[in-house]
Amino acid sequence: MKITQSFTSVAYPQANGQTKVVNRIIIQALKTRLQGKGKVYGSEAVLPVEIGKTSSRVESYPDDNDQSRAMELDLVEEKRDRAFIRMEAYRNRVMNSYNKRVRIRDFQVEDLVMKKFNPARNVGKLEARWEGPYKITRRVSTGSFYLEDAQGRLLKRPWTVFNLKKYYA
Known part of the structure; x- marks a missing residue:
């Protein structure tokens, strides 16, 4: 068995020179301040x-x-x-x-809308991104609505206007 052990340095060689330059600048500034020259410009x-x-x-x-x-x-x-x-x-x-x-999207109660489809799996390029139609039953706040499907079942949570678009029948 030919096993070789090699050691590497964790230092970044390009930064070593920069560290020295920064340290030199700091030391020069401290020396100037400690010598008490007292001159600014x-x-x-x-x-x-x-x-x-x-x-x-x-x-x-x-x-x-x-x-x-x-x-x-x-x-x-x-x-x-x-x-x-x-x-x-x-x-x-x-x-x-x-x-x-x-573009302002505002919906009224009783409007038909499509909601964005959020599947658990990846959606293919040719699959539908929107599902519906759903009817708006109640406005919760500005841009947030409760929906009901075609069978009359209410959806659990409100949907924002960003996830809805108008359904044209």
């Missing part, structure tokens, strides 16, 4: 702790900054309102676009 960073103390950057703000900041805060609600109006207009456009393609 070439200027001094303002940390939340420093907001209580004035830094040189905060001291160099123009005098009318408080007024412009107050005006920006007053306009925030107006900007939100405009964004909400744009969002509602977009939602209406999407809804109208969708509703153009929707």
Whole structure:
């Protein structure tokens, strides 16, 4: 008997290089932060702790900054309102676009309908997909109906409009 045992690695060789690159980037970011350079895009960073103390950057703000900041805060609600109006207009456009393609199927009590055939086995290509006719006896809710067959027997559960289609005699 020639039985050989071979060992394989569960590592994904293509990802090994990516892991090293990501680790290098993380280490560089940590080193930069720990060295305390404090520069963000070439200027001094303002940390939340420093907001209580004035830094040189905060001291160099123009005098009318408080007024412009107050005006920006007053306009925030107006900007939100405009964004909400744009969002509602977009939602209406999407809804109208969708509703153009929707065919409304509404049935009344006493209408004859066909129901979708749901067999336990696979249905062949040439076999019937619909069975019936059935008569609608009662509307349960929007788009849901109780049916009765030709012998007058009620079906056990309600059927939705998605599983029904009009029967033309």
